[in-house]
Structure formats: structure tokens, C-alpha cells
Amino acid sequence: MIKRINKQCFNCGEEFLPKTVASVYCSHICSKKAYKQMKRLKNEAEIKGMADKIPESRAFLSVPEAGMLFGISKRTLYRLVEQGKIPSVNLGTRLVRIDRSVMEGIFGPARNLRQSESVPKKKLYSLEKEDCYTIGEIAEKFQISESSVNTHIRKYSIPTRQIGKYVYAPKSEIDNLYNGNNFI
Numbered sequence: 747m748i749k750r751i752n753k754q755c756f757n758c759g760e761e762f763l764p765k766t767v768a769s770v771y772c773s774h775i776c777s778k779k780a781y782k783q784m785k786r787l788k789n790e791a792e793i794k795g796m797a798d799k800i801p802e803s804r805a806f807l808s809v810p811e812a813g814m815l816f817g818i819s820k821r822t823l824y825r826l827v828e829q830g831k832i833p834s835v836n837l838g839t840r841l842v843r844i845d846r847s848v849m850e851g852i853f854g855p856a857r858n859l860r861q862s863e864s865v866p867k868k869k870l871y872s873l874e875k876e877d878c879y880t881i882g883e884i885a886e887k888f889q890i891s892e893s894s895v896n897t898h899i900r901k902y903s904i905p906t907r908q909i910g911k912y913v914y915a916p917k918s919e920i921d922n923l924y925n926g927n928n929f930i
């Protein structure tokens with residue numbers, strides 16, 4: 747028989763006599779605590795992973811996105827939006843969007859780590875007619891008024907181009923501005 751020697755508990759650091767050679771925790775309580783901690787860390791890593799996928803240039807966030815970026819539960823955010831405590835833009839049924847700058851005003855900077863990287867981002871848009879929407883098309887596609895579209899374009903410095911009597915804005919920039927990840 748192998749003589750067991752005292753080990754240090756991975757959770758509390760106390761010495762204990764392990765029940766089996768594989769034991770790493772002194773007690774059930776410590777093993778439970780460690781498991782919970784691990785689960786929490788795993789969740790945090792997952793949330794961070796998802797938050798990192800949200801482009802910094804996206805001005806309008808879906809509620810789940812805003813929740814991830816600002817560390818607030820979806821449920822709480824939906825409640826605050828419903829109560830009107832956080833202003834939102836409604837782009838149609840189940841398409842509530844929150845202005846990122848509004849969130850920053852209330853909760854401080856988003857916890858998107860990419861914000862700390864000072865790598866200048868290349869704008870990859872095209873102002874060719876076929877790569878653009880007209881203001882009217884944007885208004886129709888995203889169910890908002892043309893004047894709101896114009897306001898957002900100015901506010902978020904989206905490039906535009908006038909051809910004839912129409913003003914064009916790059917599809918890529920507009921889609922990024924208004925489109926959240928609807929599947930989350």
C-alpha cells in the first residue's frame with residue numbers, strides 16, 4: 747500500500763490527508779468552491795470572447811451585445827430599456843438598439859480589450875455606387891426615418907457621396923452601424 751502524505755488543498759491552501767492519490771481538495775466544500783470558480787472563469791472567458799467580436803465601430807448595439815460589453819445582464823438591460831432609463835432606438839420588432847455612447851455615458855468605458863490596442867484601423871469601404879445604399883434605401887431597410895439616417899451618418903462620420911440627386915453611403919459601414927448580431 748502506498749503511504750499517503752499530506753497535500754496542500756488547491757482551494758484553501760490548508761494541508762490535508764488525501765483520501766486518494768488524486769485528491770486535490772481538502773473537503774467537499776473546497777472542491778465545490780473550486781468548481782464554481784472555474785465555471786465563473788469559463789463564463790467570463792466566453793463573454794470576453796464574444797465581446798471581442800463586436801466591432802468597436804458599431805455604434806448601435808443590440809441588448810445582448812451591450813450587456814456583454816458593459817458587463818450588465820441582458821435581463822437588467824431589457825428592464826432598464828423598457829423603463830426608459832436607457833434610451834434606445836427601435837429598429838423593428840425585437841430589434842432594440844442602444845447607442846454605444848449612451849452606454850458609455852452611464853456605465854463608463856466598455857470592457858472591450860481591443861479598445862486599448864492603439865492599432866489604427868483601416869477603413870475598408872467602397873464608395874462605388876454598387877457598394878452603397880441611398881439614404882432612402884437605408885431608411886427603408888432599417889425602418890427608420892431619412893432624417894434619423896442623416897443624423898446618424900453625421901454623428902458617426904460615415905462617408906457619403908452625392909451622385910446626381912442621391913446621397914450614397916457605403917453598405918459595409920451602414921450594415922455595421924445598424925446590424926447587431928441578431929442571433930445572440
Ligand SMILES: [Zn+2]
Binds near residue numbers: 755
Ligand atoms: Zn480546502
